[in-house]
Each structure stands twice: as C-alpha cells, then as structure tokens.
Amino acid sequence: MELYEAELPLILASRGIHPRLPDDFSNLMAEIETEEDLGNKFMRMFFVLQSCGMDEFAQEIQHKALAHRHVFRLLKPANPAIRLLAIVGPGNMADNAPLDFVLFNQNVQLDFFYVTGMPDVWDRVPDHDVAILGLSESAKNTALLLEIESQRKNWPRPFLNNTPSVMNCARDKLYQLLKDIPGLVQPKNKKLAHADVHAEPLPFLIRPIDTHAGDGFEKIETATSLDRYLSENHEPYYYVSDYIDCSKEDGLFRKFRIALIDKKPYVCHLAISEHWIVHYLSARMDIEPAKRDEEEKFFQEFESVFLQKHGACFAHIAEKINLDYVILDCAETKDGKLVLFEADNAAWIHDLDSPEVYPYKQATMAHAFSAFTRMLQKAVTSRK
Secondary structure, rough: OOOOOOOOEOOOOOHHHHHHOOOHHHHHHHHHHOOHHHHHHHHHHHHHHHHHOOOHHHHHHHHHHHOOEEEEEEOOOOOOOEEEEEEOOOOOOOEEEHHHHHHHHOOEEEEEEEEEOOOOHHOOEOOEEEEEEEEEOOOOOHHHHHHHHHHOOOOOOOOOHHHHHHHHHHHHHHHHHHHOOEEEOOOOEEEEEEHHHHHHOEEEEEEOOOOOOOOOOEEOHHHHHHHHHHHHOOOOEEEEOOOOEEEOOOOOOEEEEEEOOEEEEEEEEEEEEEEOOOOOOOHHHHHHHHHHHHHHHHHHHHHHHHHHHHHHHHHHHHHHHOOOOEEEEEEOOOOOOOOEEEOOOOOOEEEEEOOOOOOHHHHHHHHHHHHEEEEHHHHHHOOO
C-alpha cells in the first residue's frame, strides 16, 4: 500500500445539499453540468438524487462515478486539523455512515474511499491522519467488510471501528451478544427463511433482512395477516422478533437515538409518536410543542437523570459492541427498563432541524459532533 498526497476537489455531499432542497434543485444540477471530471460529475449527481429520495436512480449514477475513480473529498477546510479517511462501499446512507453531517464545520478533511471489490483499489491510498470503517452490516456488504478487515490489520495509520464488531450489529447477532446484560431488554430477533416463518408462534414482528426505517416492518397477529404479508413480500429471509410494548400512560411511544462515541453515550433525539413504529419525521415533532418540550427536558436531564439510571447498562453495551462509533435506537419498557432495538454504525445523526422550531437542538448536536472530533484527535495523538 502506497500513501500519497491526494489533491481532490470538493464534492458537495448530502450535508451541503440538504439545506438547498427542494428550492435550489435546478441550480444544483446546473452546477453539476459545469463539472468536467466525469467521476466527480456522477458522484455529485448521486448525492443530489439521493437527497431527493431517488435512491435506485442515484445508485445507478454512483456506479458510473465509481467506474472513473474511487476516492472523493466530501469536506475540505482550508487548513484541516485532522484528515479523516472513511472506508466505505457502493450504496446509500443506509450502507455508509454519513459522516459529512457529523464533521460539518469541525475543521476535519473528509475523504470517502470506496472499496469496490477490485484488488488494485488498495495499491494507492490517500494519506490521512486516521481512518474509520464507515460501511455498515448487511448481506450485500459482507464480502467487502471482510476484505476491509484483511487490510485493517496492517493499516499504516490509526483505524477506528472494525469488521467483526460491525457484523455483530446484525439484529440476530446483536441479541445474542447483549442478551445477558443486566437491566437491558431486547426484542428476541431470529433470522428465518421464508418457508419457516409460518412455524413461528403468533404474535410477532417481521421485517425483511437488510431493511431500515420501517420498510416492510409489520406486527403479525393473525394467520390471515401473515399469509397476506408473505404474499406481498417474497424475500428469502426475514427477521422475526417479539413485540415489546414501550408505550407510556399517555398511550404514546418514545424512542431515543443515542450515539456511542469513543464508547460514551451522547443523546441525539427523542421521538414521540402515536404509533408503535417510531420515526422522528412521522412523529410530527415539528407541529406539536408538547412533544418538543419533552424532548428539550430529556436533553437537559440526559446525564443527570437518564444516564444515572441507565449509565451502567450503556457501559456494558459499549464494551460488548466494541465500536468506536455506533448509533443506538432505544426506548424504555413500561416499568422503566432500557430497551435496545438497533445498533448501526451508519445511522444518521444531524443538525438540520430548524433552530427556530427546535432552539435546544443545536447545542446538543454540537456536543456530540465535538466528541467525535475529540475521538479522532485522541486516535491521532495516541499514535505519536
């Protein structure tokens, strides 16, 4: 492996694009038209299309970009304090950690190094101060993750995250890894073939493998609903898990997104929803002041109340997961025990919410982002 000084132009990625959409879509595309480098042109187009939700088309365009080059610069401060190389693979924000959101305005240079399965991709690697594995666990990513791990073991710079721990974030493996932690409740996830799902006792939750954001996620309570679900979904495998009722006395469901950064917990959001599948956008936090008031109070009391209650549990989780950076989706049972739904090194945390509507969020997210930068600096310093 040869490290070289890479002079790369800035590719406006998702964090820079989101504030300009949808109003400035035409200007974004006009800017891309002036790009002469075809690799850059296609990758810039990928980020715009991905940000517009045109995922399938975006990935076709990304494939064209990667035919021309496999390294792209997403953040380019004038005098960066740290140069971070994120090792990623073909795919979208569910596949690769969107670190441009975490590092925006952090004086960190961010390069994405795409591993494509071609052996010569490792011959020349842009020089950097620290690397991080940004590719997430999935069936389609397994071969690339194993390839990355074979390189990581002899990497010439500090390297954060590792393939075995990322692969342990698979829902069924995560349950087995963490099931004995005191005070922690998890849905018991099992991976079942399509033909075996009928043998599972009702009721249960079901979702196709490698899906996120609630895609194909349903509660199955009757044989009729299971027949209907399987007739509409033709995946070879599914995750099946038990349902844990996390509603409170008011009938609402709450889900916390917490980042483990350098194995310490940082709160990123509290979503409050009428539905048991809780997502921040569908929870409509923006139009319900009472929900935002509760989220603000949760942020204020995160360390003094929430971590006083669950801090030991998070310490056990961090030790067993053994990742430098990973995002957790959590809740509490009716009797106040910590519930862990998911761990994902590529989950999204951001500071895009309106400061007028969410005046308490900017400082909270800045706290988490600064912790990430401190983790990078610690990795660089420890090598010297």
